[in-house]
Amino acid sequence: xxxLEAENITKTYRIGEVDIRxxxxxxxxxxxxEFVAIMGPSGSGKSTLMHLLGFLDTPDSGVFRxxxxxxxxxxxxxxxxxxxxxIGFVFQxxxxxxxxxxxxxxxxPLLYSEDRVGDLDRSKAMLGKxxxxxxxxxxxxxxxxxxxxxxxxxxxxxxxPLMILADExxxxxxxxxxxxxxxxxxxxxxxxxxIVLVTHDENVGNAAQRxxxxxxxxxxxxEKRPDFKRKEIPLEDQPRLRDFSRKKKYNSEEFIEHFKQAxxxxxxxxxxxxxxxxxxxxxxxxxxxxxxxxxxxxxxxxEQLSRLGSNLLSVRPGxxxxxxxxTEAGAATRLDFEDVKAIQEIDSVAKVAPQVTGxxxxxxxxxxxxxxxxxxxxxxxxVRNQEPVSGRFFTAEENQTRxxxxxxxxxxxxELFGNExxxxxxxxxxxxxxxxxxxxxxxxxxxxxxxxxxxxxxxATAMRRLMGKDYLDQIDAEIADLAKMPQAExxxxxxxxxxxxxxxxxxxxxxxxxxxxxxxxxxxxxxTFSVLLGCVAAISLVVGGIGIMNIMLVSVKERTREIGLRxxxxxxxxxILMQFLVxxxxxxxxxxxxxxxxxxxxxxxIAAIAHWKMIITLGSLLLAFFCSAxxxxxxxxxxxxxxxxxxxxxxxxxE
Numbered sequence: 001x002x003x004l005e006a007e008n009i010t011k012t013y014r015i016g017e018v019d020i021r022x023x024x025x026x027x028x029x030x031x032x033x034e035f036v037a038i039m040g041p042s043g044s045g046k047s048t049l050m051h052l053l054g055f056l057d058t059p060d061s062g063v064f065r066x067x068x069x070x071x072x073x074x075x076x077x078x079x080x081x082x083x084x085x086x087i088g089f090v091f092q093x094x095x096x097x098x099x100x101x102x103x104x105x106x107x108x109p110l111l112y113s114e115d116r117v118g119d120l121d122r123s124k125a126m127l128g129k130x131x132x133x134x135x136x137x138x139x140x141x142x143x144x145x146x147x148x149x150x151x152x153x154x155x156x157x158x159x160x161p162l163m164i165l166a167d168e169x170x171x172x173x174x175x176x177x178x179x180x181x182x183x184x185x186x187x188x189x190x191x192x193x194x195i196v197l198v199t200h201d202e203n204v205g206n207a208a209q210r211x212x213x214x215x216x217x218x219x220x221x222x223e224k225r226p227d228f229k230r231k232e233i234p235l236e237d238q239p240r241l242r243d244f245s246r247k248k249k250y251n252s253e254e255f256i257e258h259f260k261q262a263x264x265x266x267x268x269x270x271x272x273x274x275x276x277x278x279x280x281x282x283x284x285x286x287x288x289x290x291x292x293x294x295x296x297x298x299x300x301x302x303e304q305l306s307r308l309g310s311n312l313l314s315v316r317p318g319x320x321x322x323x324x325x326x327t328e329a330g331a332a333t334r335l336d337f338e339d340v341k342a343i344q345e346i347d348s349v350a351k352v353a354p355q356v357t358g359x360x361x362x363x364x365x366x367x368x369x370x371x372x373x374x375x376x377x378x379x380x381x382x383v384r385n386q387e388p389v390s391g392r393f394f395t396a397e398e399n400q401t402r403x404x405x406x407x408x409x410x411x412x413x414x415e416l417f418g419n420e421x422x423x424x425x426x427x428x429x430x431x432x433x434x435x436x437x438x439x440x441x442x443x444x445x446x447x448x449x450x451x452x453x454x455x456x457x458x459x460a461t462a463m464r465r466l467m468g469k470d471y472l473d474q475i476d477a478e479i480a481d482l483a484k485m486p487q488a489e490x491x492x493x494x495x496x497x498x499x500x501x502x503x504x505x506x507x508x509x510x511x512x513x514x515x516x517x518x519x520x521x522x523x524x525x526x527x528t529f530s531v532l533l534g535c536v537a538a539i540s541l542v543v544g545g546i547g548i549m550n551i552m553l554v555s556v557k558e559r560t561r562e563i564g565l566r567x568x569x570x571x572x573x574x575x576i577l578m579q580f581l582v583x584x585x586x587x588x589x590x591x592x593x594x595x596x597x598x599x600x601x602x603x604x605x606i607a608a609i610a611h612w613k614m615i616i617t618l619g620s621l622l623l624a625f626f627c628s629a630x631x632x633x634x635x636x637x638x639x640x641x642x643x644x645x646x647x648x649x650x651x652x653x654x655e
Contacts, residue, residue: 002068003162003194004030004053009062011048011217022048023059024217030163035189036196037208045217046198047167053196054087054165055079056568057649077572083648084112084570088156090197092168094148095565095652096140099264102127102147103136106154111257112570113159126154130184146177153184155569164188166197170204182207254575255582262583265555266590276551277591279544280631284595284624285602286540291620292603294527296613311350311479312383313489314513315343315496333500333509334471342499343477346491348484353383353476354459358467362455363428364416371412372454373429375462383478386456391423391438399458402465406434409452410442429455432466489514541627544591545635552584552639563643564651573644580643584636585629592628596621 011023022045030036030053038046051057052064055071064071066086074082083089096105103123110119127136130150140148149169156164166185170178182204189195197208205211213221266273317333337354344352353376360373380386381393394405406427413422422436434457443451463469479488489512496502496510556563563576571579603614 001032002029003032003034003066005065005068006049006053007063007065009049009052009059009064011045011052011057011059021217023052026062026214026217026219028212028219028222030194030196032162032194033189033192034194034196034210035185035208036210036212037205038196038198038212038214039200039202039205040214041200043216044214046214048217049214050165050167050196050198051649054089054568055082056089056652057647077574080112080567080570080572080575083568084109085159086162088159088161088164089568090149090152090156090164090166090169091652092171094140094145094152094172095561095568096148096151097562097565098140099268101137101139102132102143102151105140105151106158108566109155109159109569111254112566112572112575123154123158126158127151129157130154144177145173146180149173149177149181150184153181157188159570163194163196166195168199169197170199170201178204255578258579258582259586261579262586265583266587272551272554273587276548276587277594279547280541280588280591280628281544281595281598283538283541283544283631284592284628285598286536287538287624287627288596288599288616288620289602289606289614290536291623292599292614292616293606293612294531295615295617295620296607299615300613311482311485313477313479313485313492315339315475315477315492316473316511316513318509318511333496333502333506335473335475335510336471339496339499340472340475342495343475343492346477346488346495348479348481348488348491349477350480351379351383351478353377353380353478354472354474355380355476356459356462356467356469356471356473358462358469360429360455360466362412362416363431364425367416369412369415371409373462373466374454374456375459375467376456377459380456380476383476386440388438389441391436394437394458399460402461403458404432404434404461404465405437405458407438407440407456408436409440409454411450411452412455413439429457430466485514538627541631545588545631548584548587548632549635549638552580552636553642555583556580556639556643559643560646560651560654563646564648564654567646567648568652576646577640577644580640581633581636584640585632588628588632588636592625595628596624599624 006026006028009023009026010021013020013022026045026049028049038049040046048057052059055064062072066082071079071082097108100108103120106123106126107119110123124133124136127133130153132147132150132154135143135147140151143151149172153164153169164185169185170181173181185195185197186207195208197204199205209225211221211223212219213223315335317335335354340352340354343349355377356375358373358375360371362369362371377399378393378396381388387393388407391407393407394403398405406429408416408422408427416422416427417425422439425436426433427436428434440452440454440456457466477488477492479485493512497507500509502509566576566579600616603616606612607614
């Protein structure tokens with residue numbers, strides 16, 4: 001039965017400007033169970049013919065038939081199936097994976113096969129058949145040349161191919177090892193295996209029962225020994241080839257193996273892998289740190305503004321220009337208690353807190369301090385979130401009876417009392433005695449002033465006993481619903497204009513400050529700042545990705561022969577693409593995890609030294625992680641595609 005038939009095959013190589021005709025109209029038929037030796041001097045075309053028979057290369061013209069089926073126009077994936085299941089290769093240079101053990105090398109063709117049932121047991125059994133049962137965990141550099149060739153033979157046989165193609169299988173071996181390998185081929189032939197070997201050694205050629213001699217790209221003789229016998233293999237025991245065109249099904253085991261090989265690559269090239277990861281590591285750390293900084297700044301702003309009060313509108317007198325000169329604030333429009341009542345009557349207003357302000361000289365014992373004095377009503381505590389941290393706030397009755405009570409800020413407490421308890425103590429404000437009723441919560445300091453450098457007294461006391469004012473400096477209105485803030489602001493604005501009979505040119509004699517708008521503006525600015533920092537950090541991720549791409553391109557060049565070997569034993573372009581893509585993703589994954597840890601350390605250091613709030617959220621971690629994965633996929637794709645596109649025979653010949 002005809003196994004493989006080549007009809008009128010031609011192959012020409014172009015080297016520079018010179019065309020070399022490697023094969024010129026070669027026709028040959030290989031039958032099931034034959035032991036064929038292809039012989040001839042160097043340059044005769046024997047290796048080229050073997051590569052074409054093994055579907056490693058394609059002819060310029062002619063037809064190949066496998067079990068009487070035309071294989072001339074198959075796709076690359078279909079040729080990969082034939083190399084994996086029909087042909088087993090044994091190379092002169094062994095072509096073993098240097099980082100893998102003997103057992104792992106034998107298992108390699110099974111990685112690209114759909115039939116993976118008991119693959120480990122099959123590989124062990126095959127190594128046992130070639131006499132290497134005790135060498136399974138040894139790497140190629142721990143084996144002799146003959147042992148390495150036995151591993152290569154076991155690898156060729158593990159998928160039970162129809163035919164073995166051997167290119168100078170004893171060429172790199174000593175005579176003793178060569179005889180041992182030749183005996184293995186003889187035993188395989190006796191078991192019914194079809195064997196085609198290329199050799200220039202007459203002793204090796206004489207072991208075959210059919211010798212094809214070539215010269216200058218042509219077959220000059222085809223001789224069969226008279227005692228030629230071969231063992232026929234029943235058709236039902238042979239692999240079915242009717243499904244060449246089917247697509248390979250990928251499974252989880254193959255992906256796991258890709259990850260294992262990626263780990264071996266990283267472990268065997270630690271410095272290069274570290275340099276590849278470095279860009280991604282720094283990029284991810286920068287992204288997370290910058291987002292944490294922006295988030296912390298936003299939270300700090302929100303926290304500080306919340307201390308001023310929620311849903312708050314503040315009405316203040318303004319100033320107008322008279323003959324081009326600005327008057328004193330409040331000179332045109334004086335706020336009074338009638339304004340307070342009018343604001344209180346607006347539906348959306350929950351509470352109103354009028355206040356007056358002034359400067360006061362504080363004296364306690366032999367200490368004195370100049371600070372801001374604010375006269376307020378009891379509602380000020382809830383409207384401004386100023387419930388005392390110790391003591392209590394004064395009552396409405398104490399305000400009406402003009403009690404001389406004071407609540408002090410924490411800066412005033414520190415300057416006047418130090419570590420002494422201020423509760424119940426008497427201090428002088430502008431020579432008037434006041435009893436300390438409580439201590440206000442800390443508001444912190446901003447770029448303009450210390451917000452804790454303040455004292456609060458009853459409004460009536462401030463106006464009648466301390467400052468002598470009959471007007472208000474500010475009216476705070478707490479709005480019940482944040483959504484009604486714009487309507488409330490418009491209503492208060494219209495009311496002030498109506499009550500004070502203001503003409504359009506005097507509308508600037510008062511102003512309304514909306515703290516929600518301020519918070520929104522600051523938050524928007526902080527968000528913009530965070531996005532800007534994130535973009536700057538993302539640039540480092542891109543730079544890291546370019547570094548990965550360059551390293552991977554170098555890796556493809558270094559491992560070109562490995563790629564050729566993988567394709568020779570059945571790897572499809574997609575298999576090679578996935579292998580190198582997984583390697584790039586693993587590098588970026590490890591770099592991303594290291595970047596997350598580095599970001600946590602940097603954020604902790606910044607928070608401890610600079611006292612900035614740093615907030616690392618799950619969202620920022622996921623963003624940075626997926627960004628690093630995207631970098632690995634995007635920048636690893638080009639090198640992976642370069643590797644997948646390599647021609648198997650050119651890759652095997654690459655030096």
